[in-house]
Amino acid sequence: MTGPTRRILVVEDEPVINGAVTDRLTAEGYDVAQAYDGPAAVRAFEEQGPDLVVLDVMLPGFDGHEVCRRIQAVRPVPVLMLTARDDETDILVGLGVGADDYMTKPFRMRELVARVAALLRRVDRAAQLAGSGTDGVTDLGDLRIDGGARRVWAAGEEVHLTPTEFDLLVCLAAEAGTVLTRERLLADVWGWPGASGTRTVDSHVKALRAKIGSDRVRTVHGVGYALETGAR
Template identity: 90%
Template sequence: MTDQPRRILVVEDEPVINGAVTDRLTAEGYDVAQAYDGPAAVQAFAEHEPDLVVLDVMLPGFDGHEVCRRIQAVRPVPVLMLTARDDETDILVGLGVGADDYVTKPFRMRELVARVAALLRRVDRAAELALAAGPAGSTVLGDLRIDAGARRVWVGTDEVHLTPTEFDLLICLAGEPGTVLTRDRLLAEVWGWPGASGTRTVDSHIKALRAKIGADRVRTVHGVGYALETGARP
């Protein structure tokens, strides 16, 4: 790990909100860059090479979903979306183009800082696990193959591109295939939020994961949690 401060790109078209988020993250010790519209965000991403992006959905030029799609095509990076609507469809679109988490406006600055820190911790932990796994560490469940070291996933012969959070969620479920893991446990192990109230976050990411690996691969136990099925699916 480097001693250099982690760099965060804040993309928000409202100057007051952009400034407030930037000031708070700077006070927390981060190196912060700013952008106020879609094209500027993509340019700033290339120039500053941030470790994480805080990204508003509604932006001039082109929206946050398009920004997320373009930057993830260049380099995988954790993205925290800011959305004005607690709308499941809007959230799933964001997760589908590569966002890892979301905060609904109006938000508490303390919550945003905690989400940023949790995302960065997950990236660090994933890097450590990849080093520990080495060239081995593949998991095969039917025609689903997971390479933990390379952080790659295949369904049959087709490679599936998952966001960092989707991959961590899949790895957690695959650690105990067929076993139902509660939402609270998933929040603690994947998001690093022990005892947190965030079942909506888990449910949204499960839906995004199902859309990529197949809806019938993840079984829902209503009122409890989710399990990864162990066999090949039709």
């Protein structure tokens, strides 16, 4: 790794999993803090100021969704959620409270490291754009996207998106009206060229639709998605 050491908070109540994730991320050069329940996770977040949180859904005290809601209210931070249930509703709840990505247990440690790195790259890219002074405002009907400020308005109301949701929207808006395949979105938004995590794309599109309006993103079955160009 180059540049300042990044701090990651690992929140997982199972000591073996917590320890394994912590050891692997430490070996990758990250500074890692740990927590084992909901209240401790919020305290550690406030005390440690992590750059990213790896967060299990099922926790003692209060669950990962509540942890995510509370920490995002303190300071926006990328969150990678871990869930034992391959349940779309559970995943969408996590995305709805501010998680950027999720992984279903059991998972490969190499994939977790790759997703952590991809999330941090997106944060870096967002900071560079915000500091560049570039306007980057796009108007698509009554949808406005300010790339530099990373802000979005739908029908005149500001919409609060997670970093991943924002990047997904920008990617679709860059070729508005054109159908982008799930594989293309995985490569451009998540930084996973050649990956096959199409359900990840589908879940994030559903979360994005819930915030900007369900009819703004068109599904082309078996292919991908397109952002509509006209006003609703």
